[in-house]
Amino acid sequence: MATAATAWLASLDPAQHGLAQRPGPAGGAEAEGERLRWHYVPTDHGGLPLGAQRPVQQSLAMALLATGLSVAGYVTVCGVMGLENVLDRAEGFPRGGDRERYRDPGLYYLRVFGEPGSGTPWGWRFGGHHVSLNNLVVDGRVRAVTPCFIGANPAAAPLLxxxxxxxxxxxxxxxxxxxxxxxxxxxxxxxxxxxxxxxxxxxxxxxxxxxxxxxxxxxxxxxxxxxxxxxxxxxxxxxxxxxxxxxxxxxxxxxxxxxxxxxxxxxxxxxxxxxxxxxxxxxxxxxxxxxxxxxxxxxxxxxxxxxxxxxxxxxxxxxxxxxxxxxxxx
Structure with a gap:
């Protein structure tokens, strides 16, 4: 997990990095308040959205995501993200508001808290519409994976x-x-x-x-x-x-x-x-x-x-x- 997080952070330019990383749990009340903030609605979850990353950076981000999920968990979360396209069609591809695309599979945000592999507590959050994953590493072990939210809209959709x-x-x-x-x-x-x-x-x-x-x-x-x-x-x-x-x-x-x-x-x-x-x-x-x-x-x-x-x-x-x-x- 630390290796994947370090590789993703190293791939970012300074502007991206400013969104992608925040102080860890030892960074004070403001930093900790940000780490404890989470959503499951389509809003700014805090971090660098996938849509603002180059393909190789997106791949590295997904590699970090995969370290915190089982294979079944990873497949499910990827499916939930893909449902944004299905929901977009069901709602008539709406326009307006503060985003160019309201149902946007690029609006899933990744943020690292602290320094991966440094020996001090660190963690990461991945979130967007119907997904919130929160991981904390303390003394070299994953110590927390909750809150862990997964939703689906639509919950059922037709296939061929x-x-x-x-x-x-x-x-x-x-x-x-x-x-x-x-x-x-x-x-x-x-x-x-x-x-x-x-x-x-x-x-x-x-x-x-x-x-x-x-x-x-x-x-x-x-x-x-x-x-x-x-x-x-x-x-x-x-x-x-x-x-x-x-x-x-x-x-x-x-x-x-x-x-x-x-x-x-x-x-x-x-x-x-x-x-x-x-x-x-x-x-x-x-x-x-x-x-x-x-x-x-x-x-x-x-x-x-x-x-x-x-x-x-x-x-x-x-x-x-x-x-x-x-x-x-x-």
């Missing part, structure tokens, strides 16, 4: 031969299959509301609230520190396997061994909205170190958002605290 492109299809279907497999009694506990929220509840907050979040629908959908929904300990054997596969659809975005295994026995499963395919819906998996949110509600249930977060380790704040305690003892 009556096929359908669904980049996040399994991430949706596994959760639906799990909830639909529950007995009526258990399903009533997992389904918190018969209608889905318009978006993920955590939004793009830099940090998840320590003791709860915004209240929705009299608390039935609130993102609270104490998880809502059905405890995984009440699932049957086959349902447990579905839950494991669903969790893997998130943590397998990154290479093997980067994050520790997730203990699904500590998770709660929550759903809102219809369980019928093609209808707006939302689900959440929550445990001590895992928060997963999914919604597919916009455009009539054809616009998906999914995020993977860790209340303690987002942006590597826990690893940075441990590093400072170890290396800055008085």
């Amino acid at each position: 031969g009556a096929g359908t492109l669904r980049l996040l299809g399994a991430t949706e279907d596994l959760a639906r299959d799990l909830v639909r497999s529950l007995s009526p009694t258990l399903r009533a506990r997992a389904v918190l509301l018969d209608r889905a929220p318009s978006d993920i509840l955590s939004g793009n907050r830099p940090r998840l609230p320590a003791a709860g979040g915004p209240r929705r629908d009299d608390g039935r959908l609130s993102l609270t520190a104490q998880p809502l929904g059905l405890p995984s300990g009440e699932l049957g054997e086959e349902q447990h396997r579905l839950l494991e596969a669903l969790v893997s659809a998130y943590v397998d975005r990154v290479p093997d061994g980067v994050v520790p295994p997730v203990d699904v026995d500590g998770l709660h499963v929550a759903w809102a909205g219809s369980t019928d395919p093609g209808q707006p819906h939302y689900y959440r998996l929550q445990g001590p170190r895992l928060l997963v949110e999914w919604d597919n509600t916009q455009q009539g249930g054809n616009h998906a958002h999914s995020v993977w977060r860790d209340r303690e380790a987002d942006f590597g704040l826990d690893a940075l605290a441990a590093h400072r305690a170890e290396h800055h003892r008085s």
Whole structure:
């Protein structure tokens, strides 16, 4: 990862470099505030956009991106970026605003924080419409990969031969299959509301609230520190396997061994909205170190958002605290 980041930075001219690199976590409050800023809408994510790079620079940027993703994760993210062309057509190739092209696959931004391979904490962020990847390296190891956001608009699009492109299809279907497999009694506990929220509840907050979040629908959908929904300990054997596969659809975005295994026995499963395919819906998996949110509600249930977060380790704040305690003892 450090080698790829160094190679990309070395390929840039001074003007590009000014956008591409910022101080690392030790650079003060302003620098750290920029590192903790993230989006998943089509706006300036901070950094050097792919469209402002020469082809060889774009290739080096994608090589860095690939170091933080599994093969499946890389393919999915590349597919999401390509959907900007599909969305452009669906919306009639709109003009106007502050960009020459509103749906632009060149508007994915890469920024490096700190000095790769220097021995001090450093990281990088890659973001654009429906993608936000945040990596931190401390003491030579990848210590954080969250928040990790991947969305898809459209969530489903036609292919030749009556096929359908669904980049996040399994991430949706596994959760639906799990909830639909529950007995009526258990399903009533997992389904918190018969209608889905318009978006993920955590939004793009830099940090998840320590003791709860915004209240929705009299608390039935609130993102609270104490998880809502059905405890995984009440699932049957086959349902447990579905839950494991669903969790893997998130943590397998990154290479093997980067994050520790997730203990699904500590998770709660929550759903809102219809369980019928093609209808707006939302689900959440929550445990001590895992928060997963999914919604597919916009455009009539054809616009998906999914995020993977860790209340303690987002942006590597826990690893940075441990590093400072170890290396800055008085």
